[in-house]
Amino acid sequence: MKLFLDSADLREIRRAVAAGLIDGITTNPSLLSKVAGPDNAREVLAEICRTVAGPISAEVIATEQESMIAEGRELAKIADNIVVKVPLTEAGLHACRRLRSEGIGVNVTLCFSATQALLAAKAGATFVSPFVGRLDDISQDGMQLIEQIVQIYDNYDFATEVLVASVRHPVHVLQAALIGAHAATIPAKTLHQLMHHPLTDRGIEGFLADWSKAGK
Numbered sequence: 001m002k003l004f005l006d007s008a009d010l011r012e013i014r015r016a017v018a019a020g021l022i023d024g025i026t027t028n029p030s031l032l033s034k035v036a037g038p039d040n041a042r043e044v045l046a047e048i049c050r051t052v053a054g055p056i057s058a059e060v061i062a063t064e065q066e067s068m069i070a071e072g073r074e075l076a077k078i079a080d081n082i083v084v085k086v087p088l089t090e091a092g093l094h095a096c097r098r099l100r101s102e103g104i105g106v107n108v109t110l111c112f113s114a115t116q117a118l119l120a121a122k123a124g125a126t127f128v129s130p131f132v133g134r135l136d137d138i139s140q141d142g143m144q145l146i147e148q149i150v151q152i153y154d155n156y157d158f159a160t161e162v163l164v165a166s167v168r169h170p171v172h173v174l175q176a177a178l179i180g181a182h183a184a185t186i187p188a189k190t191l192h193q194l195m196h197h198p199l200t201d202r203g204i205e206g207f208l209a210d211w212s213k214a215g216k
């Protein structure tokens with residue numbers, strides 16, 4: 001399973017790249033707004049694209065079809081590994097189809113139902129981003145949505161990749177991998193949790209304590 005970092009923070013990104021564990025980056029307007037504004041967003045995205053070799057998702061702000069397409073074309077010019085994020089709306093689906101026909105990668109985001117994901121695949125999306133955490137937040141089973149989408153995509157051999165998003169903790173990553181999602185995009189906090197198991201740390205302490213007494 002591919003692991004993407006859900007961040008636009010270059011300090012977080014560089015630390016994750018150093019661990020050699022991430023395959024791409026996803027951003028969104030909220031994440032980008034923490035580190036950039038309208039005047040320097042392109043520069044920040046360009047630096048991210050230089051820092052990570054994999055797909056870098058950058059989201060349009062426009063909500064109308066033709067504006068999305070124009071903005072997506074501009075985002076794609078930033079770097080070859082840019083993937084344009086569009087929301088799963090009627091306009092977003094039209095924009096997805098047009099941008100894909102021009103060879104531009106598209107990540108259809110803000111997906112909350114399996115039927116939406118079906119439309120994203122029919123529109124030729126490169127990735128679809130179902131938001132599991134936000135469904136959990138309203139007492140729905142976000143991972144059940146992933147199971148449904150993976151089953152539908154397997155049924156019809158769709159090329160679109162399921163990119164599990166809105167991940168809140170390591171169990172979401174575990175469940176996504178067990179279900180067979182293509183990828184998950186995770187916050188830096190979750191990546192840290194995945195790398196640091198308390199029993200592993202305690203085991204190391206025990207080994208070192210015992211070894212320090214060896215031969216005495």
Ligand code: G3P
Nearest residue numbers: 006027028133134165166
């Ligand atoms: O970036 C897309 C998605 O991962 C955002 O998740 O935490 O805002 O629900 P979140």
